[in-house]
Amino acid sequence: xxxxxxxxxxARMRAERQAARRAAEAARRRRRNLVVVASVVGLLVxxxxxxxxxxxxxxxxxxxxxxxxxxxxxxxxxxxxxxxxPPTDPGTAPQxxxxxxxxxxxxxALQNDAAPCASASLASLAAQGxxxxxxxxxxxxxxxxxxxxxxxTGTGTGGPGYQFAEENLEGASYPRGTVAMAKGAAPxxxxxxxxxxxxxxxxxxDYTPFGRITSGLEVLDAVAAAGAEPAGDGAPVQAVQITSLxxxxxxxxxxxxxxxxxxxxxxxxxxx
Numbered sequence: 001x002x003x004x005x006x007x008x009x010x011a012r013m014r015a016e017r018q019a020a021r022r023a024a025e026a027a028r029r030r031r032r033n034l035v036v037v038a039s040v041v042g043l044l045v046x047x048x049x050x051x052x053x054x055x056x057x058x059x060x061x062x063x064x065x066x067x068x069x070x071x072x073x074x075x076x077x078x079x080x081x082x083x084x085x086p087p088t089d090p091g092t093a094p095q096x097x098x099x100x101x102x103x104x105x106x107x108x109a110l111q112n113d114a115a116p117c118a119s120a121s122l123a124s125l126a127a128q129g130x131x132x133x134x135x136x137x138x139x140x141x142x143x144x145x146x147x148x149x150x151x152x153t154g155t156g157t158g159g160p161g162y163q164f165a166e167e168n169l170e171g172a173s174y175p176r177g178t179v180a181m182a183k184g185a186a187p188x189x190x191x192x193x194x195x196x197x198x199x200x201x202x203x204x205x206d207y208t209p210f211g212r213i214t215s216g217l218e219v220l221d222a223v224a225a226a227g228a229e230p231a232g233d234g235a236p237v238q239a240v241q242i243t244s245l246x247x248x249x250x251x252x253x254x255x256x257x258x259x260x261x262x263x264x265x266x267x268x269x270x271x272x
Contacts, residue, residue: 079161090120094250106216115210131245145199159191172205179211
């Protein structure tokens with residue numbers, strides 16, 4: 001009799017633990033699936049300067065932070081394409097990125113030392129094919145001068161299902177040849193979208209600069225010359241499709257044609 005009562009008590013306790021686990025998992029799923037999407041497509045003017053009003057992913061403030069190294073990835077919403085999270089301890093060895101588009105090839109030297117998390121995120125997404133066959137959805141030709149890419153949906157609201165904090169902002173500037181992360185209005189909302197600066201842009205130091213264009217600036221110049229629709233800030237009239245984006249260690253990178261102003265890996269790009 002005592003044994004039967006004990007077994008019933010153990011069964012009741014197991015059922016309570018299982019119910020608690022199910023409730024916790026349901027709450028976790030609800031947090032993950034909460035998506036706040038901000039799409040800011042207008043040109044904002046702050047203090048007379050053009051601020052980069054990127055249309056990007058919203059953040060889930062209660063998302064699960066994945067961190068056991070220098071980089072912390074905040075899971076938020078549904079990814080535009082299913083991908084694994086990048087490593088939390090990516091290292092700082094120099095890398096290059098090759099952005100192959102239907103308009104030409106753009107070579108980039110990544111600043112892994114100054115922006116290891118942004119560089120690691122790009123490399124991880126590139127290795128998983130996240131950027132393959134995706135459009136560059138936004139071109140600005142007034143106030144600041146960028147081509148924005150990195151959203152597989154082409155809407156300006158897509159992302160990888162995680163976001164992370166900005167880096168390398170102290171004294172940040174955005175001269176011609178800069179590659180930087182797009183972000184939402186709030187801090188810590190960098191995701192997969194990035195922009196390529198084709199002319200000196202007076203942006204506030206809010207966007208992680210993590211690379212420098214080493215070849216292919218003429219590709220951007222041609223796209224910019226064709227203009228945007230709507231004019232000034234919209235989709236590029238000369239549509240640009242990324243066919244592939246890949247990264248490689250600097251020492252293993254294939255040589256590329258020199259840029260208009262060749263940049264050493266540690267040099268700062270300047271206007272031409």
